[in-house]
Amino acid sequence: MLGSGNRACSPSRAPLCNTLGFLQKNNSLGEEGRLAGSLSERQKNLYSCDNSDRDARFRRTETDFSNMFARDLLPAKNGEEATMQFLLELVGILTNYVRKTFDRSTKVLDFHHPHQLLEGMEGFNLELSDQPESLEQILVDCRDTLKYGVRTGHPRFFNQLSTGLDIIGLAGEWLTSTANTNMFTYEIAPVFVLMEQLTLKKMREMIGWPSGEGDGIFSPGGAISNMYSVMIARYKYFPEVKTKGMSAAPRLVLFTSEHSHYSIKKAGAALGFGSENVVLLSTDERGRVIPADLEAKILDVKQKGYHPLFVNATAGSTVYGAFDPINEIADICEKYNMWLHVDGAWGGGLLMSRKHRHKFSGTLSFSCCNSMCAGYLFQPDKQYDVSYDTGDKAIQCGRHVDIFKFWLMWKAKGTIGFEQHIDKCLDLSQYLYDKIRNRQGYEMVFQGVPQHTNVCFWYIPPSLRGLEHNSEEYREKLHKVAPKIKAMMMESGTTMVGYQPQGQKVNFFRMVVSNPAALQSDIDFLIDEIERLGHDL
Incomplete structure (x- = not known):
């Protein structure tokens, strides 16, 4: 701001052993030698660990959490092993979620109505109880919370001003929560x-x-x-x-x-x-x-x-x-x-x-x-x-602490990385604008190239194309189109895009491109999905 x-402006390092393992699997000995020659002594020491040297507590093992509770975790006496295994299991849940978020075959959301979630879904219960639940149930709750939420980092999520799931930002958020200051x-x-x-x-x-x-x-x-x-x-x-x-x-x-x-x-x-x-x-x-x-x-x-x-x-x-x-x-x-x-x-x-x-x-x-x-x-x-x-x-x-996530992203990407992110999103919005501005069944809310990544438009189903556009009947029917298409999108979970009225203008789609994971093919998919869902309205 x-x-x-x-005027005024009111506005721990992860283990590197896995990195070495990756290099060993993907490089010849000669390449490893050249790599080692380019590292400082401090970097060599960081890379020198191998699995045999690592604490066994940091290896994920099959653990029965059904009879374990929060009281068994640190700072409980002898709670280190249980804590490490619980956190490693949780990290597995999170990394699996991250992987699926970038998989276009995964739904943007698994939609359920409020009463369904409140009544409980397949063992997922939002009610709070007097007695503690097992760590097994806590892990189930974590999985289900992600399962029934919206994947705002999905390449086909265009609903709000969300900028996707940034891996460096995610690392920064984890560290911020761990520091807890x-x-x-x-x-x-x-x-x-x-x-x-x-x-x-x-x-x-x-x-x-x-x-x-x-x-x-x-x-x-x-x-x-x-x-x-x-x-x-x-x-x-x-x-x-x-x-x-x-x-x-x-x-x-x-x-x-x-x-x-x-x-x-x-x-x-x-x-x-x-x-x-x-x-x-x-x-x-x-x-x-x-x-x-x-x-x-x-x-x-x-x-x-x-x-x-x-x-x-x-x-x-x-x-x-x-x-x-x-x-x-x-x-x-x-x-x-x-x-x-x-x-x-x-x-x-x-x-x-x-x-x-x-x-x-x-x-x-x-x-x-x-x-x-x-x-x-x-x-x-x-x-x-x-x-x-x-x-x-x-x-x-x-x-x-909001700063670390942003600072770490800036360090990792540099200003040039943010510039590329912004330019790509604006290029994609231009691509969408060029695709629909003269396409049958579309009308722009305002004329001219958008100043930002917001592209505002109406989709006009075939049943409305013969009506007088200034008539009250046309306005009333067009006002219902975007909400109906959006509802079907959410039911199917394929994509999400926002809509709203503005002044005297009836409901229109407000498409925002802000996720650097999105591609032109995702824009094409959105157009096809709007037409598929809205054709018979």
Whole structure:
């Protein structure tokens, strides 16, 4: 999340023995010699272990978990063997799930209605009991949880803004959960705190801020980030609100696109502005804010005696994938001394693509906000530089470690890897657009090449193609098409794609390409599936 006001940013090593085993099976002795010659002494030592040297506890064996319980695992006395075998069994479940996720013959989901899952499915019971269940049942529960869930990493999952299943990210998440720490102080999370600072600095440099100046934290999501931006804007112009409340400020008004994320409205309600003081801005056919409408509504607010405080510009709206004209909006904000926030939750990633970063344009500078120190956490006499303590920047006290997963992916892929990911997804969305824009039975929701990976369209069954498109009968029937096709998709489990209405437009498909595992053949499959399921509607 990005903001400007002058504008602000509110936004163990795995065993390497298996790697050597792979090399031994796939290389000649000469190749191994060349490999060994290229390794440092430290790397040679890491690769030198073999199965005979490994602790037997780390070998998966047939174990009867039916009479074993959580109380038998660490920190229980003599619980190491049971713990290792349980975790190895669980890893087997997870790796099998990962393998099947990338198998296109596997269903995207095994759909069941809520009442079926609540009543219990083949031994899978969601009810909680007073007595502990065996580890065998716990492993069954783990398998079934994955079985009846949605495989969001599947190459044919196009439903939400999900970016697939990244193996490095998965490794980072496992390590994060194992470390089980918190982000509020350097004292409790020294490495993670430094990772976050360095990563955010790198991100600010990519935005274009000199030397990565500014500040920020990782938040639980875009909605919370947007709320932070409103809070910072309010403090920037009316700092006394922090101590005296909203009565210390005039009636403040926020402005956001009619296509923007609903979190701006929620922030207005939660922070005491009131939903009536969140003004929606008109957009053009592509879903971009019309600057003239913004200025007209600012003047209207000022004429009423209210104070225009904040404008939210969207870089990649969730439905159309639209990018608001940030430079023009920035000029208006400067003219009326308002805070400009840029919501880049969906489109901000384009900054990593040299081909597409021009869509995320705007002159971004920064501001800052002071803190409300919690003395029991942030003692000034600690033995280290307390400026590294981050908890005071967040609304909540404890904060989940979100950084390691992202940091590890960036290390593994490099900026160039993220760029390739983004470019591939946009190329696939272009492929879909080119396939359907003139295809019989399809109509685009708006004309022109999509700005992001969002491709919005109607599928028109043969039974509707002879109707007058402006008639109420046509609109009513077309409104039901996408939901019916989606329901059949979920029943069959072959693929998933989202749909929704927008303003006066009836339900349409909102296809989002964000999974780098997807191929052109998956786009072709989606088109064929829509036509197969919708042909007789």
